[in-house]
Amino acid sequence: MMAADISRRRFVGASLLAGGGLLLDIAIPLPAHAAQASAGEPRVLTAFIRILPGNRFVIGGKNAEIGQGAKTSLPMMIAEEFDVDWDQVTVEQTHADQSLFGAQSAGGSRTTPREWLPMRQAGAAARAMMVAAAARQWNVPEDGLTTGSGIVTDRRSGRSVAYVDLAPIAAALAVPDPASLKLKDPADFRVIGKPIPGVDTPAIVAGQPLFGIDHRQPGMLHAVLETSPAVGGKLKSANLDEVRALPGVRHVVTIAGDGQAESLFDGVAILSESFWSANKARESLRAEWDDSTQLGFSTQGYAVQAAEALKGAGAGEVLRKGDIDAVFAGAAKTVTARYEYPFLAHGTLEPQNCTALFRDGAVEIWAPTQNPESGRGLVAKALGIAPDKVRINLTRIGGGFGRRLMNDYMVQAAAIAARVPGTPVKLLYTRQDDFRRDFYRPAGWHAFAAALDGQGRLVGLRDHAVSFGKDGTPTRAGELPAALVPANLVDAVLLEQTLLATNLPAGWLRAPGSNALGFVSQAFLDEVAQAAGKDLPSLMLELLGAPRSLPGEGRGPVFQTGRARGVIEKVMAMADWQGRAKLPKGRGKGFAFYFSHAGYFAEVVEVSVSEGQVAVHEVWAAGDVGSQIVNPLNALHQVQGSVIEGLGQALAGQNVTQVAGVVEQQNFDAHPFQRIDATPKINVEFVTTDNPPTGLGEPALPPVIPAMVNAIFAATGRRVRSLPVDLSAPA
Known part of the structure; x- marks a missing residue:
């Protein structure tokens, strides 16, 4: 096993929550070999652990979930070293913010090698704080204390205390230096290495809304976007007023592209009260495109x-x-x-989609993206705003296979939403859109x-x-x-x-x-x-x-x-x-x-x-x-x-x-x-x-x-x- 090369740490915070819980916000730099495997990505990782009344634990799943299992496997690593049982854990999806969570991309099979040590170290640091808190409460040396199932036990006296009861003391402690942490021997693993079903599986089976296509916002309009059938064609004219007059249609706007498939091509967006009426109105759209430079391309x-x-x-x-x-x-x-x-096309079962709300010079996005930080930069550039004015909420992804490493649908949704400030807009591709606008x-x-x-x-x-x-x-x-x-x-x-x-x-x-x-x-x-x-x-x-x-x-x-x-x-x-x-x-x-x-x-x-x-x-x-x-x-x-x-x-x-x-x-x-x-x-x-x-x-x-x-x-x-x-x- 390659040793971690960690010479410093960054303490973000540990604080009490209402009701007696503890929020552990632990930042640990990536080990050298993981950083090399993900060149250009942030080297600081933040893992959130919330300790709740009843000695239960909420662990943040920081990476996009596309069926590869990261929303389950990364919290498993934390839970293992935190020394809690899996049935004590609830996993919650975090939002996208690399300044807090480190790299959150899902691609290249890099998640496990990148996170293997940092996630375990985050759990081990939290466990060390629990042990230190118990030692302080009992006034005993730490080396006589053991943990398991979210409980600290004193081998000498046999007394024990739950993590939740140690929260007030632990909240005042500094996060230990990762270099000082001793990780578990794999022979002692009780969570890692066990066959654990995906944390979202029960909700998926029950048909609960998890995916980007499920997302709703009050007062939301539904949008469809027509672009040139020949990829990259430019809009010359369209019967916009005629389409605006159709039932249910609230807005029809043109989108000026930058000529880049990763962000925007020219298009006409139709916003309506339902997806059905928006797509129905699209049938009446007559757009003329300049596709002269695309006509020569053929199989x-x-x-x-x-x-x-x-x-x-x-x-x-x-x-x-x-x-x-x-x-x-x-x-x-x-x-x-x-x-x-x-x-080949990706053919994801869930078509590309994104919901965006633009107001007060900032945009909030709900997106099934594999690469949120790239999307943040593209959206900021397209709207002419600072990247910190773009908030990205990660939704479950109904199939990615690399398609959602590209964030064109996110940029398109944001650009449409910017034309109707204060109104949430949900852009949804039809299956035809998805096949013809693939990468x-x-x-x-x-x-x-x-x-x-x-x-x-x-x-x-x-x-x-x-x-x-x-x-x-x-x-x-x-x-x-x-x-x-x-x-x-x-x-x-x-x-x-x-x-x-x-x-x-x-x-x-x-x-x-x-x-x-x-x-x-x-x-x-x-x-x-x-x-x-x-x-x-x-x-x-x-x-x-x-x-x-x-x-x-x-x-x-x-x-x-x-x-x-x-x-x-x-x-x-x-x-x-x-x-x-x-x-x-x-x-x-x-x-x-x-x-x-x-x-x-x-x-x-x-x-x-x-x-x-x-x-x-x-x-x-x-x-x-x-x-x-x-x-x-x-x-x-x-x-x-x-x-x-x-x-x-x-x-x-x-x-x-x-x-x-x-x-x-x-x-x-x-x-x-x-x-x-x-x-x-x-x-x-x-x-x-x-x-x-x-x-x-x-x-x-x-x-x-x-x-x-x-x-x-x-x-x-x-x-x-x-x-x-x-x-x-x-x-």
């Missing part, structure tokens, strides 16, 4: 450009190492293949080549990747990392990239970049393994070699080959990989490994293929995310959800297409997701290693797609090199 055009680009060298080199030309010239065998994948996972094309020596060893690798970007800079999730597995394991490598122009804004979708790169790299390596007379796990183990550390992707952690080997060997045993030859004709198992977001996952998928239809029967997933699984129940759900989402991307027919700058998909019928009846049995096991815990929201997704297409090859002898899978198309 067909991208494919033609990519095919032409792949005929030659890349526009830029990402990585060149070794004498790549000599290695290929002297190769005993070469393998080449081209792979491609489409644009899409970018499409990509790859031309691979591998060189094998006389012993069947992979000695050279080339990849010319085509994706999207501008001025030589790839768009979000369009990067080709120099540390791509297996480029980091091969001595002679050439990675090149060519970037195409697009009007579609790109964004992060669960396991950004990796969700596509895992498919192309591991599916191609399966081809290489076959050419070498091996299976893919054997090739991977050969490439990994002895345990060692190699550079990771981008700003990420190092890649440890020993951890990769551990999950590969684990999943091979789980899935009876060696017995796969016993499967009947038309049935096969495929394997893949990937390292992303600091997590190591190897997966095996078993499929059958009949009359061109793929049925996935079972999936085995082995993961290494460090020394501790905070909440095993949620961890299981995260891996299962990742597997299901990955299979949906590959099999359900997801594909965003574009004609004349306009996205064609408008609903789930044209961009479907995995259904219950197509979901296989999913087996999950974790390999525990002596490394700091890492996040689980993303790393289990990338391997499932290549494992599945490799299984299709095992079952049919047919390679799948394009997504979504379509076995009716010519091979």
Whole structure:
């Protein structure tokens, strides 16, 4: 375990509440390794603990909850070190304020590594104050006192006192220096490591309002926003007066955009007494747009450009190492293949929405955002106000997957509310809005080549990747990392990239970049393994070699080959990989490994293929995310959800297409997701290693797609090199 590097502390306050409770407001700087993992984010974290009459405890859940379980797991860490029972705890969502709570973003699977020590230290500091208060009350040394279930006990005399009764004394004490705190040995954990249901689950099952779409304010108006069908078009004219005269309509206003998808494009907002009447009035809106600069963008055009680009060298080199030309010239065998994948939409079940109230030069917002501080800055800039004039209340998020790291809907709601000061405005996207105004996972094309020596060893690798970007800079999730597995394991490598122009804004979708790169790299390596007379796990183990550390992707952690080997060997045993030859004709198992977001996952998928239809029967997933699984129940759900989402991307027919700058998909019928009846049995096991815990929201997704297409090859002898899978198309 990496030690915390803490040399100072900041005491914010401890004070009595009405009724005898105690508010502990504890600020603890991030440990060095967590701060490095979240560069640019605040290094101070504040955890609130309220002690209530009846010896009950309210713990603040500071991060946005998108189903990843942070609202449960972070308070679990505090409760563990505070030494209270989980059934004594109530969790409340905090508002967004990084000056009080530290980083509150939810993305990149960074929450657990960032908060693992600070959250525990916050709980341990509060416990230390309880012990110090008891020692002062009884006039005894602290070293003879123990805690448990929110009670301090004196081992010598046997007397005990509840935390709530120590509140008046504890309120006068200083928060201890985090460096002086002794955290629990994991062997003594009573909350961490236990399968605990999500704190919001009962309310969700009961249909109680938790989500942004549920939010209501007295006197609230409902808004819809019409923008150019071709992303980025500018408003020329519209029949505003005609729409204003329609039943229920209270206001029709134009919004002048700044040309940035992250904030505002030109639009017409219709405000009405109900969403139904606002959206009905929208049907009568006739807007003319200047979309002349968007008309040339199309799916067909991208494919033609990519095919032409792949005929030659890349526009830029990402990585060149070794004498790549000599290695290929002297190769005993070469393998080449081209792979491609489409644009994808996030398709969150809860459409984008935000409620905003502008008054007295300030705005209050209720938003399902994964990245509130970015939204605060964008709103402040759009309205011309100071950031501290923007208050953001976090709501539960009905699906994010990276879409709500972008806060365009927040800026739009605030801009509309600023036109009707004093009136709350709720902006809600229709499903069509949501699909056409997404930040899409970018499409990509790859031309691979591998060189094998006389012993069947992979000695050279080339990849010319085509994706999207501008001025030589790839768009979000369009990067080709120099540390791509297996480029980091091969001595002679050439990675090149060519970037195409697009009007579609790109964004992060669960396991950004990796969700596509895992498919192309591991599916191609399966081809290489076959050419070498091996299976893919054997090739991977050969490439990994002895345990060692190699550079990771981008700003990420190092890649440890020993951890990769551990999950590969684990999943091979789980899935009876060696017995796969016993499967009947038309049935096969495929394997893949990937390292992303600091997590190591190897997966095996078993499929059958009949009359061109793929049925996935079972999936085995082995993961290494460090020394501790905070909440095993949620961890299981995260891996299962990742597997299901990955299979949906590959099999359900997801594909965003574009004609004349306009996205064609408008609903789930044209961009479907995995259904219950197509979901296989999913087996999950974790390999525990002596490394700091890492996040689980993303790393289990990338391997499932290549494992599945490799299984299709095992079952049919047919390679799948394009997504979504379509076995009716010519091979």
